[in-house]
Amino acid sequence: MxxxxxxxxxxxxxxxLALFLSxxxxxxxxRDRARLAALECARGRRDxxxxxxxxx
Amino acid sequence: MSATPTLTERAGALFxxxxxxxxxxxxxxxxxxxxxxxxxxxxxxxxxxxxxFSPADWQQxxxxxIMYVHVPCAxxxxxxxxxxxxCSVLSLVWRHPLADLAAVEIGPVGACITATCLATGSLWGKxxxxxxxxxxxxxxxxxxxxxxxxxHIALIRAFDDPQRGYRAAAILALAGAVDLPIIxxxxxxxxxxHQPDSIGLRGAPTMSHAMLWPLLVCTLGFTxxxxxxxxxxxxxxxxxxxxxxxxxxxxxxxxxxxxxxPVGEYAA
Numbered sequence: 199m200x201x202x203x204x205x206x207x208x209x210x211x212x213x214x215l216a217l218f219l220s221x222x223x224x225x226x227x228x229r230d231r232a233r234l235a236a237l238e239c240a241r242g243r244r245d246x247x248x249x250x251x252x253x254x
Numbered sequence: 255m256s257a258t259p260t261l262t263e264r265a266g267a268l269f270x271x272x273x274x275x276x277x278x279x280x281x282x283x284x285x286x287x288x289x290x291x292x293x294x295x296x297x298x299x300x301x302x303x304x305x306x307f308s309p310a311d312w313q314q315x316x317x318x319x320i321m322y323v324h325v326p327c328a329x330x331x332x333x334x335x336x337x338x339x340x341c342s343v344l345s346l347v348w349r350h351p352l353a354d355l356a357a358v359e360i361g362p363v364g365a366c367i368t369a370t371c372l373a374t375g376s377l378w379g380k381x382x383x384x385x386x387x388x389x390x391x392x393x394x395x396x397x398x399x400x401x402x403x404x405x406h407i408a409l410i411r412a413f414d415d416p417q418r419g420y421r422a423a424a425i426l427a428l429a430g431a432v433d434l435p436i437i438x439x440x441x442x443x444x445x446x447x448h449q450p451d452s453i454g455l456r457g458a459p460t461m462s463h464a465m466l467w468p469l470l471v472c473t474l475g476f477t478x479x480x481x482x483x484x485x486x487x488x489x490x491x492x493x494x495x496x497x498x499x500x501x502x503x504x505x506x507x508x509x510x511x512x513x514x515x516p517v518g519e520y521a522a
Contacts, residue, residue: 201381208374212323223257223486230493
């Protein structure tokens with residue numbers, strides 16, 4: 199195969215970019231999902247306590 | 255006054271259907287595997303096909319295989335910016351909240367793709383033209399596109415008030431859209447070192463079908479991959495805005511959510 203270093207560099211760049219963007223997006227999604235679940239859980243608990251306090 | 259909704263109103267209603275972040279997240283969850291897996295399969299198939307099974311060019315030899323990476327990146331660099339311009343119209347005309355978030359997420363992905371397009375172009379140019387770079391109309395206009403992406407990213411983050419950043423970046427994206435026809439027609443308008451388009455809407459492609467098919471498969475795979483990454487980032491962006499609103503609500507001691515979304519709707 200002629201010009202092999204140039205071809206490998208091009209394909210390597212494309213794979214590197216795809217990996218960087220997709221892993222970055224997946225990690226960001228995972229982190230945000232966990233953070234949001236924890237926050238919503240805490241808010242749900244707080245709302246229930248508030249409602250109980252209002253009815254008491 | 256007529257009671258029949260105008261085309262603009264109908265289009266606005268359609269776009270606002272997905273302005274609800276919870277609704278968009280549910281759609282995004284369903285859409286994600288349908289974008290990710292075909293993108294992965296098509297991209298790998300196209301790249302392996304192009305690298306090992308498509309013929310070498312009679313003039314360029316095997317370096318033509320760089321085309322299977324370079325051309326999809328070039329297509330995505332332009333179409334990504336077009337998507338950015340569409341988001342800007344949606345943001346400026348209809349004040350669509352997701353359009354702003356989509357523009358925020360498209361910008362960095364588009365910039366990375368454009369950088370890859372320029373880099374793979376250089377890697378193709380060195381063995382073919384004998385130089386890494388020339389100030390050729392096509393190359394320069396794509397470099398301008400890269401700077402437009404960077405400007406868009408920088409402008410969004412330049413203001414304390416995010417809404418002002420979104421407006422300014424949307425105007426830049428719309429003004430920068432003038433670069434897209436310049437990129438497209440640069441090889442016709444000026445005498446360039448870059449080769450003219452091999453595939454056009456008018457007329458048959460000027461390349462062999464043995465090269466055209468893997469190129470089309472790669473382009474489709476890369477496009478779906480771009481969409482999958484943008485949807486994933488947009489889902490994360492929506493969740494982050496929700497986290498910010500929840501945290502600011504906690505600081506203010508608000509008992510109920512600002513947008514009336516039930517608990518657990520976003521985290522699902």
